[in-house]
Amino acid sequence: MSTTYLGIDIGSSQICAVIAEKDDVGMKVLGAGVSKAQGLKKGVITNIELASKSIKMALSDAKRVAGTHYDKVIVSISGAYTKSVDSNGVVNVPNHDIGIREINRAMQMADHNANIPHEYEKLHVLPYNFKVDEQEHIEDPLGMNGSRLEVQVHIITAQKSSLSNLKKAVKSAGVDIDNIVLGGYASAIATVNEDEKELGVVVIDMGGASCNMVIHSGNSIRYNDFLGVGSSNITNDLSMALHTPLPAAENVKINYGTLHASSSELIELPVLGDENVTHEVSLDIISNVIYARVEETLMILAKTLEDSGFKDQVGAGIVLTGGLTKLEGIRELATAIFDNMPIRLARPKEMEGLFETLRDPGHSTAIGLIMYGGGAFTPYEIDSNKKMRYKDESIEPGKNVQRILEEEDSMKLDEPESVESTKDKLARITDLGQQPKGDNALAKFWHRLTQLF
Known part of the structure; x- marks a missing residue:
């Protein structure tokens, strides 16, 4: 049996829609569409109507190529909307056998204990550490024997108003959302391998107008942050420094953008305000302008990593992805700024049917969304629908985790069932x-x- 997923990456500079099919063999990309993002600024929706038109345009192209409909829709949300907190939950295991129900109870308890501002809504509840009785750092407690299960979770929340605006924009494009996923989380799914996750890794998606940072340690996300700077800032800098229109500055960035020392060769550019007049500009000046902006951006990200407290826990180093990473020389500059930590430039993982255009690092989030839909999330998770997800989701033949959990009576956290039965x-x-x-x-x-x- 197969399921078709639609992933919609609502980015700062472009909207990317990808349709893929997942069956017993694996995942296959069927179609994709890309449109210029309108009605968004630094990842934040500023005009629902324009954003909806952009989504509809990308979706229309994807459906035309795929020639099929979709079953599940997964949409990205910018880190600009989010805040994160850590929480923990403890439950007793009366029968001493830890199953999926006990893990769910512990995670629900951690979710219940979290101190979330009223104007925020939970997006992901991600466990990063389990403890069975007195034994800590349990990777997966499923099937273990114990009388007490404790879990520590990283909870990513998003503004209710921003979530509502996102849902309205997508709904206006004729799509009902099944899941909302943090963009940086999706990028990590598409680019990071299992060894890097285990050693600890930083994933930085450097996009059109923002940078999303996610830190993986062990099996889950431990930290996430957002910086409202991206490749569009380089275009603005070039436009002001070279006194040329934005479209001309964008072409200069694409055709001559480099972080390496450039020549003193001159090129002609139109003058801002009078495009019929041109003036000559040195390529050396262009590379200096680009270098200054990228250096500043990487220095801010390095400071963010330092302040996170997880720098010593990322043995695998840093994975850079996103459109900005296509700049020549960015790996060398990042290595110098991040104190010689290992740096890897990443594209989305290979899969059947992946178009050449989708292999671009700017599409990592979109590919991560369809992979998330197909089950490539953390080992355990409570998703944006407040449903528990599990890495296998085939605990019993013919049943997934959610059906197993729904068969139980709803649990009351304030008065466990064992209390009433004892009375x-x-x-x-x-x-x-x-x-x-x-x-x-x-x-x-x-x-x-x-x-x-």
Whole structure:
């Protein structure tokens, strides 16, 4: 049986829609469409109507190429909307056998304990550490024996108003969202391998008007941040420094952009305000302008990594992806600024049907979205629909995790089931359905006994 996924990456400079099919063999890309992003600024929707038109345009192209409809829709959200907190939850395991239900209970408890501002909504609840009884750093507690399960989680939240605007823009394009995924998380799914996750890795998606940073340590995300600077800032800098229109500055960046020392060769550019007049500009000046902006951006990101407290936990170094990483010389500059940490420039992982255009690092998030839909998320997660996801989702034949969990009665965090059953047992033992009357000593004893449970 196969499922078709639609991933929509709502980026700062472009909208990318990808349709892919997942079956028993693997995932295959069926179609894709790209349109220029309108109604967005630094990853934030500023005009719902324009944003919706851009989404509809990209989606129309993707559907035309794919020639098929989709079952599930996964949409990215910019890190500009988000805040993150850590939380933990503890549950008892009465039968001493830790199954998917016990893991879900622990994660729900951590979710319940989290202190989230009223105007924010949970997007991802990602466990990064389990503890069984006194044994810490359990990678996966499923199937283990223990009487107490504790979990520590990283919770990514998004502004309710921003989520609502995103849903409205996508809905206006004729699409109902099944899942919303942090853009940086999706980029990490598309670019990072298992060894890098285990050693600890920083993923930085350098896009059109923003940079999203995600730190993976162990099996999950431990930290995420956002910087509202991207390749469009380089275009603006060139336009001002060279006194030339923005379209001409963009062409200069694409055709002559480099971080290496350039020659003193001259090129002609139109003058801002009077495009019929041209003036000559040295390529050396162009490379200096680009170098200054990229250096500043990387220095801010290096400071963010330093302040995160996780720099010593990223043995695999830094993975750079996104359109800005196509600049010649960016790897060498990043290596110098990040204190000689290992730097890798990443494109999306290979899969069947992946078009040449989709192999561009600027499409890492879009590819990560369809991979997320196909199950390539962290080992355990509570998603944007508040449903638990599991890496395998085939615990019992013919059932996925959500169906297993839905078969249980809903659990009350404030009064566990075991409390009520203990009281019932006491009532049966004493053959009393209510508190004893007449004998004050017995009444007091009964009251104290029930209060213990």
